[in-house]
Every structure is written in structure tokens, then in C-alpha cells.
Amino acid sequence: MIISSAQENNETAQCPHNHNISCGNCRLGSICLPLALGSDEVIKLDEIVQRGKPLQKNEHLYRDGDEFISVYAVRSGTVKAYKITGDGQEQVTGFYFPGEIIGMDGIGMGKYTNSAKALETSAVCEIPFHRLEELSILIPSMQRHFFQLMSQEITTDQQLITLLSKNSAEERVAALLLSISARNARRKLSETSFRLPMSRTDIGNFLGLTVETVSRVISRFNKQGLIAVDSKEVSLLDLPALKAIANVKVDS
């Protein structure tokens, strides 16, 4: 339960939208940038991280073509990345959940190659890239860890993109569910039970399927007892069967 666990199970002081939170006491510290750092070093990292007001639904973090300045860590909510295709259509390129870093697509080109906007109220930590580089000189393990995170991100993105471009509707939907499940597991959240914060339209767009197809596949999975769906709440009842359908390793 990505969102509910973040929003409901925390005390106000630890509210993930709270911009007074620091890297040292952030509950995502174990999967985010502080992972490889000692406590002194986390304080230094904290000094460069900027925490503004939470993004409102549909508010943009950056747009395609903007100069690459910062990467962002999602602290709460969900961020959607998308591109506008040649014929003016929106193409969803990814969904980012708490603890995940977004904006690294800019690193190859010096500018962002996607746009990113909040799917719901979302708090993000902005990490100015040149400051991160400065910090890396002081903390070599930081630099390494950052590029490691980035390479993982690029790898899983590419794996998912490729998978989605090849397979049947069933395989694609199963792959997306498994991807979310695996990412939840990494954040020590439930692997089998979560809320899908994005609309069926966004899911369909991301998977390259029509909304009707997405709904049909989900209700078929539901009927087959592979998943249980209640509005946006999803429980994965038969992980092995879903993995067999997706027929791939979703997360390395």
C-alpha cells in the first residue's frame, strides 16, 4: 500500500509531506541516497537537499527540454513521467513511487528528455546535481552510490520499456503489477497488496493498450483468482502464476 502506508500510518511529525523532515530521519533513508552514507555524511547530504512545498495534483516538476539541473527523490505520492509524441499525443513513460529518484534521464543529454508531473499531492526532495557533484568530492562513496542508483534506474526502466514493447496485453499488465510489487518489496512495503494511484487511462497509455483492454485483462485476472481488485486497491493473490504469465524477470 504505497500511499496509504505513507499517509495514514505516520505521525504528523513524520508526515512525508512535511518539509522539515531531514535525510537523517526520513523513513526512506534506507533505499534512497543516504543508503551508503555514515551519519556525519548524511548531515552533509541534507544540507544540499531542497524541500519545497508538496506538488499539487497535475503540477509539473520539470518539462521535456528543460535544462538538467536537479534530480528528485519522491518522498510521498506518485509522479508520472511522459513525453509528447510527434503527433501531439501524450506517451506515459514511467511512474515513480516514494524512495525512487526521478530526473536522471536528463543526465545523458544535459536536459530532461521527459516531462514529470504529480499524479496526486506529492512531496519531492530536490537534489541539485552540481551540488551533488561537489559533495561527491567530499564523500567518494556518495558519488559511487549515486551512479549505482542511477544505473539501476536506467536498467530497470529499459527492461520494462522493452518488455512492454514486445508482449501481449496479459503479459504487459502482469509485468506492471509485478514491477510495482518488486519496487514495494524494495521499500519494505507489502509485495502483494497496494493501491494503484494512476488511472486506467494512464496505465493503458503506459502499456500501449486501450483502457478497455486494461480493464478486460484486470477483470479476467480477477475472475481467475490471480488478483483481487477493489477500485484502486489491488491484492496479488497468486504471484507465481503472474510471474509465469509475465514470463520475465521484472526486477533485477
Place this chain on the structure above:
Amino acid sequence: MNFVSKTAEDQCWDKQLISKYDIAGPRYTSYPTAPQFNSDFSSRDYQGEVTGAMRDSITPLSLYVHIPFCENICYYCACNKIVTTDHSVSRRYLDHLATEMQLQSKLLGKRRKVSQLHLGGGTPTFFDAAELTELVHLLASNFNLSDDPGREYSIEIDPRTVNEGSLALLKGLGFNRLSLGIQDFDEQVQVAINRRQRLPMVQSLTNAARNYGFKSISFDLIYGLPMQSPASLSRTLEQLVQLSPDRIAYYNYAHLPERFTSQRAIARQQLPSAAEKIDMLELIARSLKNAGYRHIGMDHFAKPEDDLSIAQSRGTLRRNFQGYSTCLAPDLIGFGVSAISSLRNSFSQNEKELSSYYEKLDGGELAIAKGLRLTPDDHIRSAVISQIICNLQLSIELIEQEFAIVFPEYFARELVALRAMESDGLVRWESATLVVTERGRIMLRNICMCFDKYQQQPSATVFSKSL
């Protein structure tokens, strides 16, 4: 013995003729070739070249990055490399690459689009995922990398150092071409060259590369290796054709143990004989032709639908230190130890020793050890040789127009030398165009050598044999 006249193909394989032309010669990845570079050419000269005529250039750039490290030693190797299992060497090397890129970026500016990028080695994939990501980030922050689908961003892969995840990463980092070091599929040969890599592993990597949509997959192989025989080679060729790479480079192994220490581990008596090597060459050319590959020239083969073949048909193929290219820019900048830069009027090469390379950069200067400024004559001959290698023909008219010379006068001596090749059937004249015949393709080096001024003078340089 039959009395039917020889077919065209048989005539290509006149073994006596092949032996006749089996003499030492360069592969012409540049003209003049690297042995002509001298230490009079300094980083100041290089800077003069860049800041002079090129200052406001908006033409694209080619970039090459050399990563010298290898985990294991392959006995046949003649590359500039450092064998180590200590991966902590990467950090220091990356830091110096960063310094070098910043210095070059200051000179060249960040405006020019990078149409071609190549990572070579050594073993580029000695770098792990994080290091490769950092390297691409360094390149992107100092130069204008492109996401144009027509770009040519390639990397040499040692199949033993990667998995499917690494290929996904490389694709995500913007690479669109892969070159896999295969050498040979035969196990005995692999043992003899100290490079074990099983066929199923290469198979699954090739499938994964296709799955990730790499535009062109190239395999590098070698003939003339220890324990290789025409019989073992024909099995390798069968497996190769089944894997169906888009491009194949089949190099000739040159055994020069006095120059390359790692080759001293190869026993001379395990090497195939000269006659066997000619059989192998024939086998390679015939098998690949039957499998539908086009012989591009200079050890390279490509499927007819591959960009390399298309570029050759259109006359737009180019050649540089990494082989053939479809979008080579007029200036190539090399980074890393021993890397060569090729500007429109000069060549320069970095220090070959890691310690000297580091030392110069630590002192805040480029690590250039030697180079050469092209003379007007070098330019003419370079254009001639490039036309022959890339287009397999030479238009006298084009050269005369471009350089305002009278070809038969300028190249009187060379035209005499060509006559012997003409009567041997390596070249023929179609009005004012010199055409390389099918038979001449395997002897391209020899044809080019006719036009190489430095080959006409006695030289002590040892080149590997041309076939």
C-alpha cells in the same frame, strides 16, 4: 582435373597469387599511419589546430574513449591494455578522463553535435554499471551528445563481463551499436588463446541485444589463431552464420611476439601454416558470401540491409581508427591513454603509459605524446586511399577536381605499380575510374600501399602481414 574453364570464384582463389601478395602492410585506419607520428608534435600544436581554423566550426564531432583495463589476458592481443583484477584502478582513471574532457571541452566548445561515439579498449565493460553511467554523464556534461536515431554510439563488449541487465543499461545510456569480441567458438582454440566463452552465453546475449533494439550487432573474430584449422574454422563459421550478426569483422592474427609480450604465450607450432591460413581466408569469404553477407573490404563483412552496406553503395562510407563508419565527423577526439585524435589537418596520440598520461593531466595539460600535421601531399594520398578502401573504386576525376592536380602526372610512379595488379586481376579500369575487383578485395592493403608515400621509402617498421 576437369577441363571446364575456371569459374569466377575459383579465379578469386588463385593461391599462388594470394601468397604473392601476402606481404607486410598497414590496415590504413589512417593515412599517414600511426608509425609516422613523431614527438615534435606537442599539445601546443594540437591546441593551435583546434583554436585556429576549427574555432567556429559547427560540423559534428566523433568521440573515442579508450578504457585500457582487462581482467584477463588474451594471448593474441596486440592492443594497448593493462591486465588487472583490481577494480579500484577505475576511480583514478575516470577522474583523469574527467580532467581530459574538461580541457578538451574548453578548447572545442560544447556546441558541436556528437554524431559518433565509440568506447574501446582494453575492455570498456571492465567498468561496472555505475562507472559506465558516470562516464556517459562526463561525456554528456562536456559535449553535445545526441539522441538522433542516425547517431552511431557503439561499445566493444567482452561477452564474459556483461549480462542482459548490462545491455539494458547500455541501451538506456544511449548506445545503439554493440561490437562483441568473439574470436572463435572452438573450445580448444579458446583455451589456447586464454579466452573461454561458451556459445550459449553468446547466443543469449545476442538475443538480448536484439530484444533491446540495438540497431546493429557486430562480431569480431580472428583467423590464424593457435589450434585453429580449416575444419575447426568451418564449424565456427556455421555457428556464426546461425547467430546472424549484422556485421562481421574477421581479422588476421599477426604473430609478433617480439613486439607484443602477451603473444609469447602462444607456441609457434600451434599456429596454422601459411597455406592453411589461405584456405581459412577462402573459407571465410565463401561462407559469408553464401550466407548473404557483403564483403565491405579490409576484413569487414555486413548484411546487405545494414547501414554499412548501404553507405558503401551510396559512396558515403568512411574509415577511422575504429574501422568503418557511416557517420564519421571531420574531427575525431580521442580520450584516455594511447587514444588517437584525428583533426582535419593533424593526428595526435596520447601517452601510451598510464603514469605519463596521469602526470601530464595532473599538470593541467593534455596528455599528447606525439602527432603529425598533414602535408598537402598527405591530404591527396589520404583521399585516394580512403576512396579505395571505402568505395572499392577511385574516381580520377574527383581527385583531380578536389586537389587541382593532373592525376597521371602526380601519380605516374604509382600507376606503373598498379599495372602489375591490373594484370593480376586485382583492379581494372572503367574509363577514368579504378575499380577493385572481387579478387582484389582481399588484397586491398596491397592496392593502397601503391599510393602510400611512406611505403615507397625503406622503413624499419614492422607491420603484420596483409592477409
